[in-house]
Amino acid sequence: MYGNYVPESEPMIKTMAAELGHVEDLEKAERMLLAVFRALRNRWDLNESLEFLSLLPLPFKPFFVDGWRVQKTVTPLRHLDDFIAEIMKGDHEYAINDFLTRDHTVVALQRIFRVMATYINEEQMLEIESVLPEVLRKIWEETVLT
Secondary structure (H helix, E strand, O other): OHHHOOOOHHHHHHHHHHHOOOOOOHHHHHHHHHHHHHHHHHHOOHHHHHHHHHHOOHHHHHHHHOOOOOOOOOOOOOOHHHHHHHHHHHOHHHHHHHOOOHHHHHHHHHHHHHHHHOOOOHHHHHHHHHHOOHHHHHHHHHHHOO
């Protein structure tokens, strides 16, 4: 799907699918990545979203902007469970199959972060960490910076 726009996205999504345990289901990997990015956008103001977008490696950018509608008001992210609920909401009717439980969603988020980290250097890892909401920094640190 996105390889048509950014050729670098196709190998990344294949890697993502393998990391998520769905080697043959590239659409599922795309949906899961989209749901995580939508959840972030829904909890960030425009400046925060643009800052994160500027730090993303090229293969991830089309996924971050997919379906983006800037919201006038946002509710800051304070609790991990709120973020998980936002992911589920963003995955629409597929959530029950893509994100089975809270723990499954956290593991999927860790795996998405792990793949992102393979496309960036250590300095970029620290920059991304600095813009993530505090409730996600711990997951980023445990997954990427250890």
